[in-house]
Amino acid sequence: MSVTRKKPVKASAESTSAKVxxxxxxxxxxxxxxxGLLFRDEDRHVTAEALHEEAAKAGVRVSLATIYNTLHQFTQAGLLNEVVVDSGRAYFDTNIGDHQHFYVEENGALIDIPGETIGISNVPTPPKGMAVDRVDVVVRIKRA
Amino acid sequence: MSVTRKKPVKASAESTSAKVxxxxxxxxxxxxxxxGLLFRDEDRHVTAEALHEEAAKAGVRVSLATIYNTLHQFTQAGLLNEVVVDSGRAYFDTNIGDHQHFYVEENGALIDIPGETIGISNVPTPPKGMAVDRVDVVVRIKRA
DNA sequence: AATCTCTTTTGAATTGTTCTAAAGTGTTGA
DNA sequence: TCAACACTTTAGAACAATTCAAAAGAGATT
Incomplete structure (x- = not known):
């Protein structure tokens, strides 16, 4: 069967508002x-700094503090996922489905790997009293 | 068969020197x-700050800058591995073999998962010109 | 011991992120 | 419609982790 790639519908201002x-x-x-910027196109990955610049270029005046607040609120609301690939800066991913990433250390780029691609088996039971929150897989790649 | 857990031999000052x-x-x-501190006991995970304090308690006077330098040099030399589980601080692992981690977000603790436990299959081919550097798996756990 | 190179140190500088207090804005009910 | 309130945004200070720079110190080699 062919993989169903959900083509995101271009969100209208109203639906964006509704989403929020x-x-x-x-x-x-x-x-x-x-x-609007985040959910307009395909799934994407952003850092706070990058989104701040993007907003500025789009003519939207937003403070960096608000960028951080918003990214965290969206994450908490389940609209975004935080991806940890670099001890130093946080990435946020608009793809909230089950999937993994290639991470290009050289330039900090993230590339999605569809959730059904990689197989993960035998995740061990956590210590007593603990439960698995999620399993993150990062495939670090570099120039061959 | 029983898993062979390599019990590290208590490193002598001489062998430590030799290792460096x-x-x-x-x-x-x-x-x-x-x-000496890092490779004395079982496999362990440290942050720069933690190692700095530990050294201080052990009566060793070392600046924080040197801690950072040393951790990076050891990592580059293959004596340590850097573990990325938190965008905010870097962890270093004395276990340089193939393995994964449980990460307790609540308190920042890292727990080793033996390399042969989790099965990872079908890691996709990286984009043209890129090669897989390594595959990191982090099982984030929280209080049940 | 002289010399050269590599290391360490201190403190400043950077980077990424969070906090704070004050000003601003969405929402609600009269 | 507007007052009143709670929630938001903002600028800038504050923070935390890490890196940098210049000068002093310490291995190695002769």
Whole structure:
């Protein structure tokens, strides 16, 4: 069977607002604008700094503090996932489904690996009283 | 069959010195002391800050900058592995063999998972011109 | 011991992120 | 519609982790 690649529908301003509201957050100018940038296209990966610049280029005036607040709120609301690949900066991923990443250490680029690609088996039972939150797989790649 | 758990031999001052030298580094007082702390016992995980404190308690005077230098040099020499589980601080692991980790987000603890436990299959081919450097698996756990 | 090179150190500098207090804005009910 | 309130945003300070730079110190080699 062919893999069903969900082509995201270009979100309208209204649906973006609705999405923010649905997340339990007030649809403020900033949040709507950032959601618009984040969920407009294909799945994407951003750092706070990168999104800040992108917003600036798009003519949206948002403070860096708000970028951080928003990224965390969206993450908490399940709209984003945080990806840990670098001790030094945080990446946020609009793809909240089960999947993994290639990480190009050289330039900090992240590339999605569809969730059904890699097989992970025999994840051991956590210590008493603990439960698995999630299993992260990062395939670090470099120039051949 | 039973898993062969290599019980590390208590490294002598001489062998520690030799280990540092073998790594292509001058066996200075600081490096020998840090190697002594790091490779004395079982496999262990440290942060720069933690090792700094530990050294202080052990009566070894080493600057934090040297801790960082040394951890990186040891890593580059293949004596340590860096583990990325937290965008915020770097962990170093004296276990340089193939294995994975449980990561307790709550308190930042790392727990080794023997390399032969988890099965990873079908790691996809990296983009043209790239090669897999390594595959990291982190099992994030939390209080049940 | 002289010399050369590699190391360590201190403290400043950077980077990424969070905090704080004040000003601003969405929402609600009269 | 507007007041009133709670939630947000903002600028800038504060922080934490790490790196850098210049000068002093210490192995190695002769």
């Amino acid at each position: 509201r649905a997340a339990g957050l007030r649809p403020t100018r900033q949040r709507i604008a950032l959601a | 030298r073998a790594a292509g580094l001058r066996p200075t007082r600081q490096r020998i002391a840090l190697a």
